[in-house]
Amino acid sequence: MRPIVRRTAAAAAALVLLAACGPGDAGGGTKLTIATFGEFGYAPLLAEYHKLHPEITVQNRVTDFDTHHKGLATQLATGRGAADVVAIEEQYIPRYRKAKDKFADLAAYGARDLEHQWAPWKWAQGTDGAFVLGLGTDMGSLALCYRRDLFQAAGLPADRDEVAKLMPDWDAYAATAERFTSRTPEVKFADSAGTVYTAMLNQSPENYFSAADDSFIGDRNPSVRNAFFLSGGIAAKGQTAAATTFTQAWNVAIKQGTFATVACPAWMLSQIKEAGGDANRGKWDVTTVPGKSGNQGGSFLAVPKQSEHPKEAYELARWLTAPEQQKKLFLSDGILPSEPSVYTDPQVVAHTDPYFGDAPIGRIFAASADRLRPNYRGLRDADVRPEFGRALGRIEDRTEGVDQAWADAVRQAQAVLK
Structure with missing residues (x-):
């Protein structure tokens, strides 16, 4: 999108x-x-x-x-x-x-x-x-956009190569979220649980449906469950800003520096620039996404x-x-x-972007693109996917815990398919 x-x-x-x-x-x-x-x-x-x-x-x-x-x-x-x-x-x-x-x-x-x-x-x-x-x-091959100044304030490495080493996978990302929040509790680590969840799903060869016969496997696919519980766990600990991409709340959060990281496809850089304005030039940087690749x-x-x-x-x-x-x-x-x-x-x-501290975005996104593998979406993906997104939103607004949100997402997805 x-x-x-x-x-x-x-x-x-x-x-x-x-x-x-x-x-x-x-x-x-x-x-x-x-x-x-x-x-x-x-x-x-x-x-x-x-x-x-x-x-x-x-x-x-x-x-x-x-x-x-x-x-x-x-x-x-x-x-x-x-x-x-x-x-x-x-x-x-x-x-x-x-x-x-x-x-x-x-x-x-x-x-x-x-x-x-x-x-x-x-x-x-x-x-x-x-x-x-x-x-x-x-x-939309993925990278990780992050705020250098907020990482420095939390005592974390801010150099883009060091940040990539700090978070080679999503478990390390969650662990870094813990460290970041303990040191800068007034700032959230991620924009939303949904963004983390989507990035993780997009690194899996199958999501909600089987590539073999298009049957629904969202309730038993470990990739879906792991992505939901990791991103939902971050949300339950208050480490996300609950700012959904493409909303005005997200634009405001970018401008105000409310969160420190977002999994970003190449096309999102323009949106960050527009929302952040000149006041945030040079504060953002770009590095390799946890898991090294993925497409959005x-x-x-x-x-x-x-x-x-x-x-x-x-x-x-x-x-x-x-x-x-x-x-x-x-x-x-x-x-x-x-x-x-x-x-x-x-x-x-060789293309770089001065807004993001002259980050070598051409090299970063090209490397991510080279690692991409097919990601089967299924004929009814657009019907099922929103149910899991809404469930993560209920975790963020504290109306459901992670276990209940997962159970409800699976139940509602199955109902949509009937």
Whole structure:
């Protein structure tokens, strides 16, 4: 999942429409729409695309995450209203692979010739073996963002390499949370239990559903249970700020320095900068996440079958996801490429971020990306996952203990599936 950053959705859509249209476009040529959630950084790219293809006019519809995906479901069900190119976040990909009759098979336009561009696990997410549903955009390989000044105040190592050694895994992370809280009780160690839980889950090959037959295993998968009890245990000890990502409370907590760590995919750095402002420049740093890897977020561009211009839509999606464009998006917006030739590019690897103390974010995120392995999500992941998140929230607000919250999460997940 990626938040809207830097400008509002309405403003972004207007900017892209103006950038993509040239003089005299209103009367002729091919008109395409592309629908994204949050800010994908496409405005300058679409302006460039129009210069290369003056006969093509592109409008970018930008809405928030939930509005976008709910709207897409309705558009596909009714057979009208979908954009020519649509972004689909990774958690919805398994569901739409099962509804492939609603989409153009991109293999028919030559997509299979591009397979080598992507990390194997990323390509595999967008296809069922023969049918190609979508072309990969970014990915969200994980790092750990932390406050150097707060670590120093707690008497902990603050150098990014030393912090990585301090917390090589999540048990060590929990132990460090104990040390940190005992020395600086007025500051929380993590933003929320949900962020820790999600990062741990994303390092597991299976979560709530079996990769073999898609059966529900969330009640007995040790990876799910371990992640829930470790993150819930941190919350029960009052070591989280109960600030959920993408909320105003989280933005305020960033600005005020309420918590010291957050597991951060590459796209989150822009959100931290925006929330923290100039006053927090240089206070944050980036290091290796406990467990060394994991992925949170990332999307695909697909072409609904109802498009009147499927070939032109495919060509647009192909161009936007090409290595040259993925590199531009990382260097300008920090959107991490899902293509090895890009995230191992010397210019990308050498990229640093002055806001985060000149942290070598290119090297850190590239190393995390190289360690990524497939993470099976299941067709009903988007239905089940929120129940466990809500249960962790009840631990944070002290309405349930960890054991009861776990039992209720499992029960409610099973009820949702019936």
